[in-house]
Amino acid sequence: MVAATENGKKVVRQVEYYFGDLNLQRDTFLMDEMKKDEGWISLDTMMKFKRLAEIVDNKKEGVTAALESIGTDLIEVSEDKTKIRRVTSKPIPVYDDNYKRLQKNRTAAVKGLGKDETLDKLQDFFEPYGSESIYMMRNRETSEFKGTAFVTFKTQEDMDKFMAEAETKYNDVVLEKQSKQNYYDSKSGKEKKPEKKAREEDTDAVNRVIKFTGVTDDTVGREEIIEALKGSVDFTCFERGNTEGICLLNQGESAATIVGALEKNPVKIRSAEEVKFEALEGEVAEGAVKKLKDEREALFARLKSRGGGKGRGRGRGGFGGRGERKPKNTKTTFNDDDEPVAKKAKAEGE
Numbered sequence: 585m586v587a588a589t590e591n592g593k594k595v596v597r598q599v600e601y602y603f604g605d606l607n608l609q610r611d612t613f614l615m616d617e618m619k620k621d622e623g624w625i626s627l628d629t630m631m632k633f634k635r636l637a638e639i640v641d642n643k644k645e646g647v648t649a650a651l652e653s654i655g656t657d658l659i660e661v662s663e664d665k666t667k668i669r670r671v672t673s674k675p676i677p678v679y680d681d682n683y684k685r686l687q688k689n690r691t692a693a694v695k696g697l698g699k700d701e702t703l704d705k706l707q708d709f710f711e712p713y714g715s716e717s718i719y720m721m722r723n724r725e726t727s728e729f730k731g732t733a734f735v736t737f738k739t740q741e742d743m744d745k746f747m748a749e750a751e752t753k754y755n756d757v758v759l760e761k762q763s764k765q766n767y768y769d770s771k772s773g774k775e776k777k778p779e780k781k782a783r784e785e786d787t788d789a790v791n792r793v794i795k796f797t798g799v800t801d802d803t804v805g806r807e808e809i810i811e812a813l814k815g816s817v818d819f820t821c822f823e824r825g826n827t828e829g830i831c832l833l834n835q836g837e838s839a840a841t842i843v844g845a846l847e848k849n850p851v852k853i854r855s856a857e858e859v860k861f862e863a864l865e866g867e868v869a870e871g872a873v874k875k876l877k878d879e880r881e882a883l884f885a886r887l888k889s890r891g892g893g894k895g896r897g898r899g900r901g902g903f904g905g906r907g908e909r910k911p912k913n914t915k916t917t918f919n920d921d922d923e924p925v926a927k928k929a930k931a932e933g934e
Contacts, residue, residue: 693767714742
């Protein structure tokens with residue numbers, strides 16, 4: 585019973601995250617789906633979200649059972665128990681500059697967390713403080729958790745109480761707390777790495793280009809492609825909803841080696857039965873490299889025009905940074921600090 589209750593709490597927390605203010609500002613897929621049926625989303629659609637499906641062991645009835653047994657003031661279940669939606673009494677806010685400013689003000693940077701911690705454990709710890717979401721900072725090369733997390737609180741009052749606590753311990757370790765703004769201010773004073781020079785010296789890019797085709801499921805995004813390639817991807821040129829795209833592997837990798845090492849090719853990704861990966865060569869690879877470079881520079885220009893081009897965020901992408909698709913059709917967007925406002929942050933929230 586205890587295990588079932590704990591699992592039910594995870595279900596409720598995950599669903600509330602999907603339909604919460606923070607996620608909806610970047611989740612274009614879910615927002616589009618909500619427009620189709622007065623906000624109602626079928627459980628079949630909800631099972632396309634990997635993290636939720638794993639929690640309920642792909643049994644969609646587990647979602648409604650948890651919502652009804654544990655309770656939530658944000659989500660309602662349809663009479664026939666086949667759909668859920670965000671309650672109409674809590675309209676989605678306008679995601680303007682003022683909202684983003686207030687959101688940033690109620691976000692803390694917390695250091696001192698163990699590098700082996702999981703999202704579930706951190707959510708359990710910060711939830712009593714009024715946390716709304718947690719973004720775990722990771723090494724972009726190894727994906728290892730750095731021990732630092734951005735914790736966004738539901739209200740400014742919750743944030744202030746957390747920051748005012750004289751000593752906050754996690755596993756007997758005193759946490760270092762500061763505002764998100766102060767965190768970035770402190771980072772800006774550090775010497776920057778010669779990122780531009782590293783990009784200019786990227787001479788073997790033509791050997792690291794992979795094309796993928798057969799994406800028939802419009803919920804498949806960059807994250808699923810990276811997972812299929814074992815996390816070796818540096819930059820991806822792919823818009824959600826398209827059937828194909830190209831990606832550049834990290835320096836030191838080989839497209840032919842990575843593709844050849846796949847256990848299956850084509851592979852099944854969600855409902856897309858045959859997603860095929862191909863190592864490009866010769867002039868075709870050269871053309872793909874140019875397209876990838878143009879995409880990265882276009883993304884950089886868009887970020888800079890929004891005031892976000894000075895930082896070196898995880899989502900910068902391109903030759904030397906981990907890439908993103910065009911913000912128009914992606915769930916990962918950037919705030920004005922160049923931080924990926926994750927995923928629907930699949931690693932953190934999906």
